[in-house]
Structures are given as structure tokens and as C-alpha cells.
Amino acid sequence: MARERSGYPAGMTDQRDRLATYRSMRDFSATPEPAGGDAAPGTGRFVVQRHRARRLHYDVRLEVDGVLASWAVPKGPSLDPKARQLAVHVEDHPIEYFDFEGLIPRGEYGGGDVVVWDWGTWSPSGTDDPAGAIAAGELHFDVSGEKLAGRFVLVRTGKDRSGKEQWLLLHKNDDHAVAGWDPEEHPQSVKTGRTNDEVAAAPEAMWRGDRPAAEAAVDLRHPPPSWDPPTPDELAALDALGRKGRWTVQGLEVALTNLDKVLFPGRDGEPPVTKRDLVRHHAQIAPYMLPFLHDRPVNLHRYPDGVDKPGFWHKEVPSHAPEWLTQWRNEEADPGETVCYAVVDSVAALVWMANFGAVELNPWTSRLPDVHEPTWALIDVDPGERSTFSDILVLARLYRTALEHLGVVAAPKVTGKRGVQIWVPIAGGYSFSDTRGWVEKVSRAIGRTVPDMISWEWQKDRRGGRARLDYTQNAINKTLIAPYSARPAAGAPVSVPITWDELDDPDLRPDRWTVRTVLDRVREAGDPLGELVGRPQRLPEL
DSSP states (O other): OOOOOOOOOOTOOOOOTTTTTHHTTTTTTOHHHHHOOOOOOOOOEEEEEEEESSSSEEOOOOEETTTTEEETTTOOSSSSSOOOEEEEEEEEGGGGGGGOEEEEEEEEEEEEEEEEEEEEEESSSSSHHHHHHHTTTTEEEEEEESSEEEEEEEEEEEEEETTTTTEEEEEEEEOOOOOOGGGGGOOSSSSSSHHHHHHHSOOSSOOTTSSGGOOOOOOOOEEOOOOOOHHHHHHHHHOOOOOEEEEEETTHHHEOOOOOOOOOOOTOOOOOOEEEHHHHHHHHHHHHGGGGTTTTTEEEEOOOOOOOOOOOESOOOOSSSSSSSEEEEETTOTTTSSOOEEEEEEEHHHHHHHHHHHEEEESSSOSSSSSSSSSSSEEEEETTTTTHHHHHHHHHHHHHHHHHHHTTTOOOESSSOOOOEEEEEETTOHHHHHHHHHHHHHHHHHHHTTTTBBBBSSSSSGGTTTTTTEEESSSSSSSOTTTBBOSSTTTTTTTTEEEEEGGGOTTOTTTTTBBTTHHHHHHHHHHHTTGGTOOOOOOOOO
């Protein structure tokens, strides 16, 4: 019969039961913490994590019977034998938590940043049953870490008003004792050498609690994939095709049709833009465009009969799509909703989209498989009927000032029509509610400075012709036009990322670049937004 231990509910004696409290306090679809798997029982390791949540504290954790017995120590462990540190006995944590260093999302239990402040081995003193000693309220133990060493004692003193056990943590006056030793004088992580501030600004890894423990570590240091443009021979083969044919690009064959069909009327004396021209644009711009598409579902705005005819939204992958086209099945789709989305992750996939008449590509702001977790916070400066582009630039410059003041990295993008968008890269762990709320607060502050220029009305006919600072695009399956996607207008203008300084360029126009000129633009100026892809930025509190 399993032995009952004081301090735990009756019957809560094995590892899974002892983690029940921990699991009940967390939403593992939102927090990057590990949920906990089956760990080998035993003792031997200890870890102390410096944890900045609602208040700074140190989490002292001892490996006991396959879990981490844990105490929150507000002032941290000390080598000073005169120090008597308060330690609050908290729920056991899973063994996978041992080397967790990163971020717990705001709004979750313990939300904040965590570093591995110290780690090493430990052994109980005076008992071969440390779990029993903890239950009895007194544990003597020796540690050998990179900062801590010698004998410590944990003694239970009672409970606070909430029922949490209050303990004292002290160091014995042994050979390892150091008078006046302050843990705050040694803030760096023993795992990475970084401080909490550095981890919060640029976490190198995230734990995904909605995945098996063995797969929970997500390395954020890996750069995104890159793609080569089509070769001159491949482009020559495209030009040699008649009205239709099969084009092999980067090893994949794409069936092309109606290549000489006019999709866009010409502008500024240039000839019309054909489907062949759009195919060429997608193929050549692919190295710059695919980083914004490759791991996301995409919503298509199709104009198969040309942009002079009404277009329509298309999301479901058609049955005639090639087998090599990556697809994602939305298991959460309600009846009547799109189930199977395309994921545009290759040059050939972009080419197929152009042949499909997908003039506008609109990627989700969340990545697979975490479609409820955005990686961009979006700001859409949406012009009204009376708004001039000069008005839009005034609003965009106000965002520039605000974001610079907040220390937030972002990049603007002309839409190819009349507006400007601002894309803000964010770290993992945010929800759409987080990003929508944050963008709304910034936008409301800007709106108060120029109230005559903007309207908060949803309906365009109720805005009085004024611009709207739209924060509502921060929602699942709500999208903005992809960088370098064409727009349905004469000359095939393109949505193009720009630098903040270019907002002051007197020659800037929202539709300045087209499918015929944008490649020269990025070859000369680079991609200021592409540099921000995958940047794990934390949004400051407002």
C-alpha cells in the first residue's frame, strides 16, 4: 500500500499525482513550460532558477522521486550562516523543468523570465528518505553547485493565510560558509552566462508545454530557411513556353496555362502585365517573399480573369493541386469553414499560385503548428476616402516615434494601394488577445494626438472619410497582404517593406514599385522587414 505523506493530499504519492497541482495551475496551450513526462525516480540533482514574475524570487528545486520538490525563496539562498531566508513550499515541478531558461507568457501562472542561476548535485544528510523528511518538515542536505556549496537546512515553520507552507532556508557554519554572501551579486545564468534582462530581450529557446516533453524545446537561434531564385536556364525555359506548357523549376514540375492572358492593364505607358509576367515575378521574388509564407496557412485573393473583373477569396486547396504542394488541415474548422489550406514553401508553390490567378497572397500571422500564437503584431494604417497619402505618412511617423520611445523594433510596409502597415516581430508565448490589446493601446494613444485625422468606426461609410488605425487584424485567420505580393491595380503594384527613414522620402508612393521594378529595389536596398523574421521580441508593458 502506498504511504501517505503530510503536505500532500491523501493518495498523492506517485510522480503523476504529485504533478497534479502543477498542471492544474497552467494552460499548456499558452505557456512554454513543460507539462512533465515520466522521469526516472531518484535524487541527485538540484537547480536554482532566478525567476522574475510578479515579484523577483529564486526557485530552489531538489530532485526527489522523479520530480522537483520546490521552494520559492524571495531573497534567494545564501552562503551566509546568519541568513535566515523565507522559503515558500510550492507545488512539485516536472523533472524536465530542471534546465528551463526562458519565458513564461504574461497572464499565465508565474509569468515572467527565468534563468538557471545555479545547478549541481545534492544529497540528503541524516536520512535515506528525503521525501519523508520533507513531509516531516525538516531536511538537511549537502549541495555541490557552481555557486552554492556546503550544508543547507530547510525547516517548516507554519502556514500563511492562504495555506501555503512557510519554511526557513539556512546554511550551516561549515567550510563553505561565507559571511555577508548575497545572491544578487551573482545574477548570471550558469547555463548561458546571461542575465534575466538578456533572456527576456532575446530568449534562445522556448518550452512548448503542448508537446511531448522530449519535443518541447524549441530552439529560436536557428535562422529561417533560404531559397535560391530560378536559374537563367529555367527562366529561358519559361520564356520559351507557348500559351501553356509544363515548367520545371527547382526540380518540381508546374503545369502553366493561358500564359499570355492579360491580368493587369498597363500604366505609365507600359504594356499590360500577363500571367507569364506574374509567374516570373513570383519565381524571381521568391527568396524575399517565401520567409513570410513558408510555415503559414495562406488566404488567396484570386483574379483568374484579370483585375478588371471582380476578384474573390479562396482558401480551400482545390482537388487538382499538385501532390507536392504542402497542405495543412485545420482540425478545428467548424462545418462550412475551410479545412485544407495551402502552405507556400517553395519557388514552385509560388509559381503555381500565380498560375492559379492568386494575385494577392495573405499569410496567417501565426505559424504552424501553433496557429493560436502570432509571431507578428500588425498595425494597419487604413486610409479613408478623404485621407491623402501625406495624412497616412503623418500617422506612420507617429507610430515610428512611439515605437522608438518604447524600444520596440518594427518595420513599415507600403501596401501597393493607398496605405501603410507596420509589422512588429514578437517572441513566442503571446496570444492574439495580447497582440490586439497591445496594438490597440498604442493606436489609441496616437489617435488622441490627431483626433481629427482618424475614426474608430468599423463601417467605412461611418468614418467621415477619415483613416482608421486598425488593430483588429490581430486575430486568428485575419490577414494582411504579404510583402512583395502584387495588388489588383494597373501596372501590378507590389506591397514593399521600407525603412523608417523612407517615410520622409518625398518620392515615396504606396504603389511606387511594381512586379517589373521591385526586384531591382530589393537587390539595391535589401529587405528591412526580412531582417526581423523570427526575432523573439518581448512587447513592453503599457
